[in-house]
Amino acid sequence: MAIELRQQLKLAQQLVMTPQLQMAIKLLQLSRLELQETIQQELIENPALEEVHDSGSDETGEEPVAAKTDTAEPTKEVTVEETIREDFDWQNYLDEYSSTGQTKFEIESRDAPQYETFIAQKESLSDHLLWQLMMTLPSQDEENVGSLIIGNLNQDGYLDLSLDEISQVSGCDQELVENVLSLMQTFDPVGVCARDLSECLLIQARHLDLDNPIVAEIIRNHLHHLENKNYKAIGKALKISIQDVVAVVNVIRNLDPRPGLKYISEEPQYITPDIYVYKLEDEYVIFLNDDGMPKLRVSSFYKSAVSNGKEIKGATKDYLQDKLRSAAWLIRSIHQRQKTIYRVMESIVKFQREFFDKGIAYLKPMVLRDVALDIGMHESTISRVTTNKYAHTPQGIFELKYFFNSSINRVHGEAIASASVQEKIKHLIESENPKKPHSDSKIADLLNEANINIARRTVAKYREMMRVLPSNKRKQY
Numbered sequence: 156m157a158i159e160l161r162q163q164l165k166l167a168q169q170l171v172m173t174p175q176l177q178m179a180i181k182l183l184q185l186s187r188l189e190l191q192e193t194i195q196q197e198l199i200e201n202p203a204l205e206e207v208h209d210s211g212s213d214e215t216g217e218e219p220v221a222a223k224t225d226t227a228e229p230t231k232e233v234t235v236e237e238t239i240r241e242d243f244d245w246q247n248y249l250d251e252y253s254s255t256g257q258t259k260f261e262i263e264s265r266d267a268p269q270y271e272t273f274i275a276q277k278e279s280l281s282d283h284l285l286w287q288l289m290m291t292l293p294s295q296d297e298e299n300v301g302s303l304i305i306g307n308l309n310q311d312g313y314l315d316l317s318l319d320e321i322s323q324v325s326g327c328d329q330e331l332v333e334n335v336l337s338l339m340q341t342f343d344p345v346g347v348c349a350r351d352l353s354e355c356l357l358i359q360a361r362h363l364d365l366d367n368p369i370v371a372e373i374i375r376n377h378l379h380h381l382e383n384k385n386y387k388a389i390g391k392a393l394k395i396s397i398q399d400v401v402a403v404v405n406v407i408r409n410l411d412p413r414p415g416l417k418y419i420s421e422e423p424q425y426i427t428p429d430i431y432v433y434k435l436e437d438e439y440v441i442f443l444n445d446d447g448m449p450k451l452r453v454s455s456f457y458k459s460a461v462s463n464g465k466e467i468k469g470a471t472k473d474y475l476q477d478k479l480r481s482a483a484w485l486i487r488s489i490h491q492r493q494k495t496i497y498r499v500m501e502s503i504v505k506f507q508r509e510f511f512d513k514g515i516a517y518l519k520p521m522v523l524r525d526v527a528l529d530i531g532m533h534e535s536t537i538s539r540v541t542t543n544k545y546a547h548t549p550q551g552i553f554e555l556k557y558f559f560n561s562s563i564n565r566v567h568g569e570a571i572a573s574a575s576v577q578e579k580i581k582h583l584i585e586s587e588n589p590k591k592p593h594s595d596s597k598i599a600d601l602l603n604e605a606n607i608n609i610a611r612r613t614v615a616k617y618r619e620m621m622r623v624l625p626s627n628k629r630k631q632y
Contacts, residue, residue: 179488183495183536186543187429187444190489194449197485203457203475204482207450280312280347280418281305287342293335300325300335304348312347312415313355346414353378359410369393369403381407384628401632428547430500432511439504439511443493451489453482495532499540502529503558510558514550516579518572520562564608576607577617584623589631 185193198204288301303325307316318336322329339348345362349355356374372393373381380388386400393400431442460467461475506525509517523534523541541555562570583601587593593601595614602609618625 175484175488178484179491180539182485182488182492184539184542187427189543190492191447191449194451194485194489197481198449198451201478201482201485203454203478204485205452205454207452277420278418279420280308280310280415283418284308284339284342284347288339291338296325296327296331297335300327300332301339304336304339308348308415310415310419311413312344312349314348314350344411344414344417346411352412355412355414356407356410359414360407365406367403369395369399370406373400373403374407382628384630386632397632426545426552428545428552429496430544430546432500432504432546432548434511434549439508441497441500441504443497451482451486453479453486495536495540496544498530498532499526499537499555500546502526503546503555505529507558511548511550516575518558518560518575520570520572521559523559526559563613565606567606571607573617576602576609577621579605579607580614580617581621581623584618584629587629589629592626592629594626 182190182193198206284305285302288298288305293301300321303321304314304316307314307321309315314336318329318332321332325332336348340346340358341362342348346355346359349358353374357371360370360374373389377389377392380386380392381404386397386404390397390400427444427447429444431444433440433442457475458479461472461479467475503521503526504511506521506529507519509519523537527534527537541559544555545552546555557574560573563573563576564570579602580598583593583598595611595618598614598618599609599611602614615625623629
């Protein structure tokens, strides 16, 4: 069999990801905070990219020059019009400035106070417990054991280390460790340094002088029945009535199962919306939130240097041209990102007009393809735009993904959005009799009576998504 070399012409089509397209896709899926970080990083790395400050500078970056006037006012002669009083005490004046001692001039400081002097810092659980430990004047071994205990508390205030491990690490005997732990379990907040939930609740019960043996027995041995609200099993085991069990449970319910939670130093992260939707008369107006976003431009200095600089070497010129292209692509990609977000939000407002007018109950079922066909883009682009983007609407702040949800069939009429069904389930649970809460089957029957065809397992799934307990745990005696 002979081996030969042939040339063959073949026509093929493939997708080529240009650097500009890669940057546009990357910026499109970033959240607002991630976009700000990306821009700041690019400002540091790219000398051809500049931030425009609102300082009256023009496009070339030159500061405006004040206009000169032809006429100038003549300088007036300075005259002293103040006269010296006749009763002036010259003797004291001469004594003050003829003294041999050093004269100090106190200059009043009008600077603003230091930032640290008026910003309150939240005390941590470790600092709070360490301060209480040092107030007991501990010995060196007790201080070491106490510091080791404090360092192994979780955010709820529970001890994650056993006494044997503390004894081995500190080099102290277990009796000393138990004494220090018993002392620290009396510290504030009450219930801290406990090793489990039962011990935490018992510490708080002793602090409140709850010497009732039923309280201690339920906490020690019947917390699993208490979690499931199986009051009959508790009453049968302790040989008491349901009313007595309910009375004790109401006492236990007021105890704090997570005493260290109030000292968490984590601050809440507030959502800054990317889009604002306002209603002006009968129309909705969309505004993009540009607050905090740097205004960018390509450096005119480097642009003119590349175009006019004949003495720039080849490698340097290639580097500057690459940075200029990167800066221009970044600015165009940001503009394209803002334009795409605006078009997607405009399409959402058109499809979900009733939601913006009346609320969540009127949310329509919608998928990504509906918006993609409306604005002439691919579904993957719509998915990137709606990820981690938030809109401020007359009904509240929502992620753009919220407006896309599945549909639930009605018995008669068009389908309804799954988010609207969840809202109806929430209202049914809030309005139920707490002594006889609705089961999932009962909620499904009520929704079927309201022209919503839904199964019991779907109700259970939506209830779990909303973090609502089942009927046996919602029941109140």
